[in-house]
Amino acid sequence: xxxxxxxxxxxxxxxxxxxxxxxxxxxxxxxxxxxxxxxxxxxxxxxxxxxxxxxxxxxxxxxxxxxxxxxxxxxxxxxxxxxxxxxxxxxxxxxxxxxxxxxxxxxxxxxxxxxxxxxxxxxxxxxxxxxxxx
Amino acid sequence: xxxxxxxxxxxxxxxxxxxxxxxxxxxxxxxxxxxxxxxxxxxxxxxxxxxxxxxxxxxxxxxxxxxxxxxxxxxxxxxxxxxxxxxxxxxxxxxxxxxxxxxxxxxxxxxxxxxxxxxxxxxxxxxxxxxxxxxxxxxxxxxxxxxxxxxxxxxxxxxxxxxxxxxxxxxxxxxxxxxxxxxxxxxxxxxxxxxxxxxxxxxxxxxxxxxxxxxxxxxxxxxxxxxxxxxxxxxxxxxxxxxxxxxxxxxxxxxxxxxxxxxxxxxxxxxxxxxxxxxxxxxxxxxxxxxxxxxxxxxxxxxxxxxxxxxxxxxxxxxxxxxxxxxxxxxxxxxxxxxxxxxxxxxxxxxxxxxxxxxxxxxxxxxxxxxxxxxxxxxxxxxxxxxxxxxxxxxxxxxxxxxxxxxxxxxxxxxxxxxxxxxxxxxxxxxxxxxxxxxxxxxxxxx
Numbered sequence: 001x002x003x004x005x006x007x008x009x010x011x012x013x014x015x016x017x018x019x020x021x022x023x024x025x026x027x028x029x030x031x032x033x034x035x036x037x038x039x040x041x042x043x044x045x046x047x048x049x050x051x052x053x054x055x056x057x058x059x060x061x062x063x064x065x066x067x068x069x070x071x072x073x074x075x076x077x078x079x080x081x082x083x084x085x086x087x088x089x090x091x092x093x094x095x096x097x098x099x100x101x102x103x104x105x106x107x108x109x110x111x112x113x114x115x116x117x118x119x120x121x122x123x124x125x126x127x128x129x130x131x132x133x134x
Numbered sequence: 135x136x137x138x139x140x141x142x143x144x145x146x147x148x149x150x151x152x153x154x155x156x157x158x159x160x161x162x163x164x165x166x167x168x169x170x171x172x173x174x175x176x177x178x179x180x181x182x183x184x185x186x187x188x189x190x191x192x193x194x195x196x197x198x199x200x201x202x203x204x205x206x207x208x209x210x211x212x213x214x215x216x217x218x219x220x221x222x223x224x225x226x227x228x229x230x231x232x233x234x235x236x237x238x239x240x241x242x243x244x245x246x247x248x249x250x251x252x253x254x255x256x257x258x259x260x261x262x263x264x265x266x267x268x269x270x271x272x273x274x275x276x277x278x279x280x281x282x283x284x285x286x287x288x289x290x291x292x293x294x295x296x297x298x299x300x301x302x303x304x305x306x307x308x309x310x311x312x313x314x315x316x317x318x319x320x321x322x323x324x325x326x327x328x329x330x331x332x333x334x335x336x337x338x339x340x341x342x343x344x345x346x347x348x349x350x351x352x353x354x355x356x357x358x359x360x361x362x363x364x365x366x367x368x369x370x371x372x373x374x375x376x377x378x379x380x381x382x383x384x385x386x387x388x389x390x391x392x393x394x395x396x397x398x399x400x401x402x403x404x405x406x407x408x409x410x411x412x413x414x415x416x417x418x419x420x421x422x423x424x425x426x427x428x429x430x431x432x433x434x435x436x437x438x439x440x441x442x443x444x445x446x447x448x449x450x451x452x453x454x455x456x457x458x459x460x461x462x463x464x465x466x467x468x469x470x471x472x473x474x475x476x477x478x479x480x481x482x483x484x485x486x487x488x489x490x491x492x493x494x495x496x497x498x499x500x501x502x503x504x505x506x507x508x509x510x511x512x513x514x515x516x517x518x519x520x521x522x523x524x525x526x527x528x529x530x531x532x533x534x535x536x537x538x539x540x541x542x543x544x545x546x547x548x549x550x551x552x553x554x555x556x557x558x559x560x561x562x563x564x565x566x567x568x569x570x571x572x573x574x575x576x577x578x579x580x581x
Contacts (some may be wrong), residue, residue: 038413043273063448070439072448089409 001027002100006076006117007126010051012061013100014076014120021077021113024104025064025095028130033066036095040065041084042106048075050116061106064095073105077116083107187393190565191537194512194556195337196257196284197396198388200366200479201560202463203470206390210463218458221420224434231433234458235420237465244368244468244476245382246375247404251417253461254401254453257385258287261331261362262294263403263416263453264381268329268358269300270414270450276301276327280314284337285545287362300328312340312505319348323355329381333362334374338542338554339487339512340505341371349378365389365402366558367510369473369480381405388558390467391460400460413440416451479559483511486557486566493570499577504552512556514549515539520577524553530576536569 006014011029015022030036040063042048049058051074061073061081084106088094094103110116121129141147148156167175186193193199209215214229221227221234238250254260265277277295279288281304288302295302303322306315319330330352334342342348345361352359361374363384374382386400387393405411412419421436442449471479491513494502499520503513517527528538539553546552557566 038409040413065439068439070445070448 001123001127003123005100005123006120007123007129008051008074008076008120009129010074012074012076016113017107019109020082021079021108021110022104023061023073023076023106023108024099025073026126027099029064029071030096030099030103033064033071033095034068036064036066036092038065039063039085039088039092039095039105041086041088042081044081044084046081048077048079048081048108050078050112050119051075064105065092075108076120077108077110078112079108079110081106082109186537189535189537190568192539192555192557192561192569193537194558195540195554196286196385197393197399198364198366198511198556198558199393199560200388200558202390202392202467206463206466206470209466210390210459215459215462220418220458221435224432228433230458230462231420231435233462233465235422235433236469237461238420240465240468241365241386241402241404244365244373245363245379245384245402245404246373247379247382248407249412249415249419250402250404251415251456252420253386253456253458254383254403254417255457256387256397256399256401257362257383258284258290258401259294259453260383260401260403261287261360262291264331264360264383265291265300265302265329266294266298267381267405267411267414267416267450268360269298271410272328272357274326274328274357275299276303276322276325278303278305278319278322278327278330280305280307280331280333280336282307282312282337282546283333287337305330310505311507312336312338313344313507314342314348316344316347316351320351323351323357327355327357329358329360331360331362334371335364335367335510335512338503338505338514339509339556340503340507341510343507345374345377353378363402364510366476366480366483369476369478370484371480371510375404375406380411386460386464389464391463398457398460400457400464412437414450417453417456418451480510482559483557484509486559486561487511487513489563490555490557490561490566490569493566494573497570497574497577500573502555504549511558512554514542514552515555516550516552517577518550520551522551522577524551527551527573527576528553531569531572534572534576536572 011026013024013026042062051059059074061075063070063072085104218230221230234252241250242248269275277300292302305318332342332348349359358380359378360381361379365384366388382404384402386402391398403417405415419436420433423432423434425432440450442452487509491502494500500517502515503509504516517524524541531538539555542549542552542554
């Protein structure tokens with residue numbers, strides 16, 4: 001579990017890079033999904049909202065499709081999508097082989113970073129959370 | 135039986151139904167009949183029908199009567215095909231999967247697009263899905279259709295458009311040639327249009343000759359080009375994939391399926407092999423693969439994860455049951471005829487229509503076709519100059535055992551007293567001569 005990242009209950013990770021936040025799905029998520037065959041990316045410029053209890057369209061960052069399921073990627077933060085990882089269109093398997101690095105999904109410019117970080121977990125809390133799921 | 139299920143009387147089964155709404159008298163039904171009596175009764179009722187297959191008919195307009203080779207019906211009616219359900223389990227469904235794969239492959243050759251799904255309900259639902267697919271891919275909300283389109287198809291499309299809030303706009307046509315108004319298309323394309331739909335042959339049977347220009351304009355505007363076809367015509371005409379179609383839809387009924395009370399129909403749906411498109415394509419796709427040891431060929435459903443039964447409300451395909459048996463019939467039909475056979479059928483259809491137009495146009499008071507353009511197997515017939523309505527003309531024909539063309543005035547008042555007639559390879563020269571002779575009598579008799 002990489003330290004210094006923030007995690008959601010839906011198994012997305014956030015890495016702060018200057019005024020931007022890089023987002024992907026966790027190793028746990030890729031393991032549960034199995035072989036990823038396609039990644040649906042959101043449009044650059046899309047305004048997204050941090051995932052809340054009642055899920056809505058504005059909280060979606062795309063979808064990861066494996067041979068057995070399709071799972072929506074929810075936005076861990078509110079803001080604007082600045083960039084998406086176009087490499088995933090040709091090499092979706094990067095989600096499996098490198099979930100925390102080459103398999104990143106998009107870059108977000110957060111709108112309310114400080115307030116919203118409180119809703120995310122650190123590595124230790126996420127590890128505890130995963131234990132609870134087993 | 136009551137004792138077996140542990141109740142004292144039949145009334146105990148109805149305790150949950152409030153007393154006051156119960157029917158306290160026997161149903162008003164005729165006396166029970168034996169099987170033999172039921173059969174005789176039903177036969178007597180059915181004898182009142184006048185099946186159009188037993189009269190000389192010129193009806194078409196989206197359902198076309200063609201000769202179906204006996205072995206096509208024999209194979210299609212095999213219980214393995216008739217009773218099979220969605221092939222979720224490839225290990226027990228190889229026969230069905232292979233047949234559907236072959237259907238897809240042959241339709242792909244016919245329309246010249248690489249990806250074909252395992253079928254939709256009919257042409258109209260395929261068109262509705264194509265419009266939604268264009269909107270999903272382009273993130274735009276306008277879809278253009280020709281003004282001269284089958285009313286059923288337009289109504290179905292409009293129903294599909296309601297949910298996602300798609301705007302369906304019409305393109306006008308040239309009054310002399312019926313061809314689409316290119317300047318209208320160009321003007322409309324500026325307004326954030328998702329897709330443009332053209333039918334070839336058109337609903338009124340004539341060919342749209344500007345398809346390449348339309349395709350260019352559509353692609354320049356970043357929209358998708360959708361073409362609707364009668365697949366039989368592709369035995370003769372250029373395939374839509376060869377003139378820039380991104381999506382092809384059509385009515386597969388004429389491929390080995392009979393016309394019977396408006397069906398069964400078979401929706402053809404094909405698209406270019408580009409992931410951006412294929413991912414948003416509706417319906418199921420059957421793929422060919424090899425077994426894990428690499429030794430054997432096998433078939434299975436591909437890309438099932440976008441379907442409703444897996445992806446629920448996020449699905450891009452909401453058709454989980456298709457018209458498999460009709461697709462099976464189409465596969466057998468196409469395989470039986472082969473490219474040469476299909477070409478012969480198409481040539482005969484077109485030649486018959488051409489002959490009929492020549493014969494009927496020579497009759498004083500009748501004009502056919504009303505548009506100056508090449509036609510396939512259907513054509514418009516106008517009788518304004520006879521001062522008779524097309525319905526009147528039809529009823530006079532019917533009295534003489536002939537089913538005339540579909541009246542178009544209700545939907546397209548600007549066309550006047552016009553009907554849509556159809557010929558296929560089933561019509562002999564004598565049939566057409568008989569129609570001409572009869573019409574001449576009717577029209578002449580009026581004067």
